[in-house]
Amino acid sequence: MSSPPKIDDVRAATAVKLKGRTKLKLGELPTNGHSLFEDKKTAKASLDDDATVIDTLQDALYAEQKHALLVVLQGIDTAGKDGTLKSVFKFTSPLGVRVHPFGRPTDLELAHDYLWRAHAAMPRKGHIGVFNRSHYEDVLVVKVRKLAPPQAIEQRYEQINQFEKHLHENGTRILKLMLHVSRKEQGVRLRERLEVPQKRWKFNPSDLEDRELWDQYEAAYATMLERCSTTWAPWHIVPADSRSRRDAIAARLVRGALEDLNPQYPDPGYRPEQFEID
Ligand code: AMP
Ligand code: MG
Numbered sequence: 001m002s003s004p005p006k007i008d009d010v011r012a013a014t015a016v017k018l019k020g021r022t023k024l025k026l027g028e029l030p031t032n033g034h035s036l037f038e039d040k041k042t043a044k045a046s047l048d049d050d051a052t053v054i055d056t057l058q059d060a061l062y063a064e065q066k067h068a069l070l071v072v073l074q075g076i077d078t079a080g081k082d083g084t085l086k087s088v089f090k091f092t093s094p095l096g097v098r099v100h101p102f103g104r105p106t107d108l109e110l111a112h113d114y115l116w117r118a119h120a121a122m123p124r125k126g127h128i129g130v131f132n133r134s135h136y137e138d139v140l141v142v143k144v145r146k147l148a149p150p151q152a153i154e155q156r157y158e159q160i161n162q163f164e165k166h167l168h169e170n171g172t173r174i175l176k177l178m179l180h181v182s183r184k185e186q187g188v189r190l191r192e193r194l195e196v197p198q199k200r201w202k203f204n205p206s207d208l209e210d211r212e213l214w215d216q217y218e219a220a221y222a223t224m225l226e227r228c229s230t231t232w233a234p235w236h237i238v239p240a241d242s243r244s245r246r247d248a249i250a251a252r253l254v255r256g257a258l259e260d261l262n263p264q265y266p267d268p269g270y271r272p273e274q275f276e277i278d
Helices: 007-014 040-064 081-088 116-120 136-139 148-167 183-195 198-203 207-213 214-227 243-261
Strands: 068-074 097-101 128-132 173-179 233-237
Touching: 007 233, 040 081, 068 081, 068 243, 081 128, 081 173, 097 136, 128 214, 136 148, 136 198, 136 214, 136 233, 148 173, 148 214, 173 243, 183 198, 207 214, 214 233, 233 243
Parallel strands: 068 128, 068 173, 097 128, 173 233
Antiparallel strands: none
């Protein structure tokens, strides 16, 4: 078994890098994660270690009540958003983690601006919030399926950056993970959903329509990554064809974000010697 990559190396390998004005070519970026985790055994051991530390850090984050962490999970159907969050937070107390899925907007949500529902779902101080899909759907599915006028969508990238800056300045640390799966692996997973009875509920015929629109989604994802990777809320591209490596990489990044926050247990405001318990 090899040793796991350092958190900083995982960050550097997954951070969105924009060379000058060149376009991000998602199709050329690795989807397997082998350069970070050679073997699955190391990935699994690293995930277990990190999931344990994430629980410890979350406990202090909860006690301190100073910061919130928002983990945004984006990726096309079958990229593994549910699986990743199940693994990364498998040892974390449910007290301090809130998962929020973003589906098609309700009538009420559509009656507001598109960031309204995201803002309402933000984790409070002391909590970790996980967005399973997010406000980014408003520049992804909405763009590809032409659900809003192009000019309105064009304005959203900067609006989202400012929104996230506001959150960052008010105590929410934001980590954004784009789960990057290949078209071939998506095919395997969609077939699995049809074949395995316990997975059939996850299949939706519209997943196949979206698969037909692969190139358009890839372009929309690339634009999102190019325009919304900021110092205050960076995007990371997580290779997602191998489930164990995907989970291990995501866990390294989440642990890194929590370690940066360095949560401390608060001074209780009394000295234990003051009290005697019979
Ligand atoms: P799932 O994540 O499989 O439960 O599916 C949720 C569905 O809701 C996906 O097809 C998303 O593309 C869709 N969705 C999420 N946000 C939006 C949005 N703002 N507008 C339209 N569809 C959305
Ligand atoms: Mg789905």
